[in-house]
Every structure is written in C-alpha cells, then in structure tokens.
Amino acid sequence: MGSDFSGNERHTPVMAEEVTEFLTINPDGVYIDGTIGGGGHAEVILDRLTDKALYIGIDKDATAIDYCKERFKDSTAKVELFQGNFSMMYEIAERMSVKGVDGVLLDLGVSSTQIDLPERGFSFSSDGPLDMRMDQDSGINAADLIKSLTERELADLIYEYGEERHSRKIASAIVNFQKESQLRTTSDLSSIVKRVIMGNMKTKSLARVFQALRIAVNDELSSLEEGLSAAIKLLKKGGRIVVLSYHSLEDRIVKNRLRDLSKSHIEDPESPTGYRDQVKELKLLTKKVIKPTGSEIERNPRSRSARLRAAEKL
Ligand SMILES: C[S@@+](CC[C@H](N)C(=O)[O-])C[C@H]1O[C@@H](n2cnc3c(N)ncnc32)[C@H](O)[C@@H]1O
Known part of the structure; x- marks a missing residue:
C-alpha cells in the first residue's frame, strides 16, 4: 500500500x-x-x-x-x-x-x-502518481479517469466540481498533452495547468482542478x-x-x-x-x-x- x-x-x-x-x-x-x-x-x-x-x-x-x-x-x-x-x-x-x-x-x-504522502497523488505541490483514491483497493484512479473522458466531459467535470472558469482551456491542454505522451503524475498535470493559466491565478486554478478530480474519483x-x-x-x-x-x-x-x-x-x-x-x-x-x-x-x-x-x- x-x-x-x-x-x-x-x-x-x-x-x-x-x-x-x-x-x-x-x-x-x-x-x-x-x-x-x-x-x-x-x-x-x-x-x-x-x-x-x-x-x-x-x-x-x-x-x-x-x-x-x-x-x-x-x-x-x-x-x-x-x-x-x-x-x-x-x-x-x-x-x-x-x-x-x-x-x-x-x-x-x-x-x-493523505495530502502529505506524495504517493497518494492528492497534492499538486509534490510529485507522485495521479491516483487520488481514498480507497486504494477499488475504483478508478485520476489518471485513468481523465483518459476515459472526452474533452467536453473533462471540461464539464473541472467546471462543475472545481468551479474553475478556465475549464475548457485546461481540458483542451490535457487532451493535447495526451496525444503526445501519457499523463501519469501530479507533476504532469500541474505543469499543464501552469502553462495555460497566466499570472497569479495559477495556484487557485491548480487547487480547483485537483479538487474537481478528487471529488469525481471518490464520488x-x-x-x-x-x-x-x-x-x-x-x-x-x-x-x-x-x-x-x-x-x-x-x-x-x-x-x-x-x-x-x-x-x-x-x-x-x-x-x-x-x-x-x-x-x-x-x-x-x-x-x-x-x-x-x-x-x-x-x-x-x-x-x-x-x-x-x-x-x-x-
Ligand atoms: C479530514 S479527514 C478526517 C480526520 C479525522 N477527523 C481526524 O481528526 O483525524 C477525512 C477522512 O475521511 C475519509 N473519507 C472521506 N470520505 C469518505 C467516505 N465517503 N467514506 C469513508 N471515509 C471517507 C478520508 O479517507 C479521510 O481519512
């Protein structure tokens, strides 16, 4: 574990x-x-x-x-x-x-x-697998959940559960990233969000995207x-x-x-x-x-x- x-x-x-x-x-x-x-x-x-x-x-x-x-x-x-x-x-x-x-x-x-253990994947401040499951023995982890969604579904999830208004831009960047490589870690996700959100809203947007995924992964x-x-x-x-x-x-x-x-x-x-x-x-x-x-x-x-x-x- x-x-x-x-x-x-x-x-x-x-x-x-x-x-x-x-x-x-x-x-x-x-x-x-x-x-x-x-x-x-x-x-x-x-x-x-x-x-x-x-x-x-x-x-x-x-x-x-x-x-x-x-x-x-x-x-x-x-x-x-x-x-x-x-x-x-x-x-x-x-x-x-x-x-x-x-x-x-x-x-x-x-x-x-849970937040402080990088291997649980809850935190955007440390590098770990993009997991986020509270129950590590069941359910789908955050990386696989993202993979299973269309760009539209991902944007809706980030908007609905993260109340993030740049959801479309972020979802599009994630989908583009996945065309070239595999989204596996919290750092992969953080760097995508940081690239598309300008100025001092980066941390807030990161928190919202991570919150949205956590809510969805754990229902x-x-x-x-x-x-x-x-x-x-x-x-x-x-x-x-x-x-x-x-x-x-x-x-x-x-x-x-x-x-x-x-x-x-x-x-x-x-x-x-x-x-x-x-x-x-x-x-x-x-x-x-x-x-x-x-x-x-x-x-x-x-x-x-x-x-x-x-x-x-x-
Ligand atoms: C904020 S912590 C609780 C801390 C605890 N009150 C203490 O003082 O140590 C929330 C805990 O609830 C668990 N949790 C969250 N949602 C749950 C659910 N639907 N069913 C069971 N456990 C859940 C998490 O795994 C986490 O361990």
Missing part, C-alpha cells in the same frame, strides 16, 4: 472543541465517526466515553483503519472500526445490531496525512448525500449530527439538507400552493455556519476553509 498514518506529522483535528460541544457527549452513548482518519477527533471524544459506550469508526482508507486499530486498542470505550464508505453506515450499524446512535460526525475530505458528493440520509435515519431522538466541510459544493449539500429537514413545510412545485407540509425531523443547531477562529487558523492553516454545521434529531 506504501502509505501509512504513523509518520510524525499527525492530522490536527479541526474545531475539536466545537465538535465535542455540538455532539454534547453522553459518556455511555453510541457514536459513529464516519471519517475517522488518523483518529484526531476520535481521541478527543473517546476521552469522554466510559466502558459502556460504543465508538464506531469508518474510513475508506485501509491505512487509516489499521492505524486507528493500533491507536485505540486500549481505549476505555468499545471501538469498532470498518473500512468502507460512510454512505453504508446504516448497514454497518445494522450488522452490529445497533438500532440508534447518540451522535454522528462527518469530517469530510482528505486528511493532512464524494453522492457519498455525502447518502451518508447524510443514513446518519439522520440512525440518530436517536435528541441525537446529533455534526458535519465539517471544506468546500462550497459539499457545504451547500449539508446546509440544504439540514435546513430542509428542520422545516415544517418545503417547496413542492407539484403542489397548488408551491409548498407541502412535512413532519420536522431535525432542529437546526447552527442557523449560521461556524468557522474556525483566527487563532485556530494560525495554529493550523489547513483548517481555514472548514465550515461546521450541526442538527439534532426531533
């Missing part, structure tokens, strides 16, 4: 204090951490749990699961770890005969550990939609969901879903009034999105784009 979480540079958990505050930890409760990663948030939450509690950790990345198995082998609460997609958390809980949970945490995206937005449904279905009355997102596409999905389920009527174009009544499922705990403080951003610059939203099951 060639990568692990045991390096010196651990992922620093983002807004850990706010996360635990919104989860209002029940010391004997059942919690699902859908994105356990290096276990940064898990450690903070596990510190507050007793031996009656259960902590279910999920991650697509097998190396994260192996690392957390070791890290939490002596924890007081029972810890169960699963390699897989958090969109499957309902099935995972069912398999364990867990009928309801006190809290679900989703800390979306990739960890610093991140559908997983989020499905994961939110599963999490809300699993929460007990009074149970809480806390989601940390890192770009506007995922934040919009979280915001709309939590807001829609906390209303007693929603828009329905088929109804004569344009609205239909519904039973409120959630109470919104974050009317305004929560952002990291200036001092957290200073300590951990990677937290700067984080947005926290939370809700309680009614």
Whole structure:
C-alpha cells in the first residue's frame, strides 16, 4: 500500500472543541465517526466515553483503519472500526445490531496525512502518481479517469466540481498533452495547468482542478448525500449530527439538507400552493455556519476553509 498514518506529522483535528460541544457527549452513548482518519477527533471524544459506550469508526482508507486499530486498542470505550464508505453506515450499524446512535460526525475530505504522502497523488505541490483514491483497493484512479473522458466531459467535470472558469482551456491542454505522451503524475498535470493559466491565478486554478478530480474519483458528493440520509435515519431522538466541510459544493449539500429537514413545510412545485407540509425531523443547531477562529487558523492553516454545521434529531 506504501502509505501509512504513523509518520510524525499527525492530522490536527479541526474545531475539536466545537465538535465535542455540538455532539454534547453522553459518556455511555453510541457514536459513529464516519471519517475517522488518523483518529484526531476520535481521541478527543473517546476521552469522554466510559466502558459502556460504543465508538464506531469508518474510513475508506485501509491505512487509516489499521492505524486507528493500533491507536485505540486500549481505549476505555468499545471501538469498532470498518473500512468502507460512510454512505453504508446504516448497514454497518445494522450488522452490529445497533438500532440508534447518540451522535454522528462527518469530517469530510482528505486528511493532512493523505495530502502529505506524495504517493497518494492528492497534492499538486509534490510529485507522485495521479491516483487520488481514498480507497486504494477499488475504483478508478485520476489518471485513468481523465483518459476515459472526452474533452467536453473533462471540461464539464473541472467546471462543475472545481468551479474553475478556465475549464475548457485546461481540458483542451490535457487532451493535447495526451496525444503526445501519457499523463501519469501530479507533476504532469500541474505543469499543464501552469502553462495555460497566466499570472497569479495559477495556484487557485491548480487547487480547483485537483479538487474537481478528487471529488469525481471518490464520488464524494453522492457519498455525502447518502451518508447524510443514513446518519439522520440512525440518530436517536435528541441525537446529533455534526458535519465539517471544506468546500462550497459539499457545504451547500449539508446546509440544504439540514435546513430542509428542520422545516415544517418545503417547496413542492407539484403542489397548488408551491409548498407541502412535512413532519420536522431535525432542529437546526447552527442557523449560521461556524468557522474556525483566527487563532485556530494560525495554529493550523489547513483548517481555514472548514465550515461546521450541526442538527439534532426531533
Ligand atoms: C479530514 S479527514 C478526517 C480526520 C479525522 N477527523 C481526524 O481528526 O483525524 C477525512 C477522512 O475521511 C475519509 N473519507 C472521506 N470520505 C469518505 C467516505 N465517503 N467514506 C469513508 N471515509 C471517507 C478520508 O479517507 C479521510 O481519512
């Protein structure tokens, strides 16, 4: 697998204090951490749990699961770890005969550990294979995904998932590059983007192109939609969901879903009034999105784009 979480540079958990505050930890409760990663948030939450509690950790990345198995082998609460997609958390809980949970945490995206390992291909700042799969044992990597797309499809992907307005120019340059040679590495892709984007927008465009590919390779937005449904279905009355997102596409999905389920009527174009009544499922705990403080951003610059939203099951 060639990568692990045991390096010196651990992922620093983002807004850990706010996360635990919104989860209002029940010391004997059942919690699902859908994105356990290096276990940064898990450690903070596990510190507050007793031996009656259960902590279910999920991650697509097998190396994260192996690392957390070791890290939490002596924890007081029972810890169960699963390699897989958090969109499957309902099935995972069912398999364990867990009928309801006190809290679900989703800390979306990739960890610093994954970004900092060049061989994972997530970063445009270092050279590595153009992979970007969170689960290295399945799915198509970024290089093969690009190869499978037409220029038009590639441009649409970069525009839709990267919100990059030079998407057509970049897609055309990538397709031209592939006529002459093979697109294999993060450096191949970075140099193409750098050649076609002028001036000081290079880094922003690079970030957007890499984000777009990562979202597509890992099918991140559908997983989020499905994961939110599963999490809300699993929460007990009074149970809480806390989601940390890192770009506007995922934040919009979280915001709309939590807001829609906390209303007693929603828009329905088929109804004569344009609205239909519904039973409120959630109470919104974050009317305004929560952002990291200036001092957290200073300590951990990677937290700067984080947005926290939370809700309680009614
Ligand atoms: C930001 S990191 C989580 C860091 C963790 N909270 C900590 O404090 O160490 C996100 C993790 O979620 C995983 N991940 C992202 N999307 C996932 C999904 N749909 N299902 C399961 N794991 C996912 C990634 O592999 C990564 O390890």
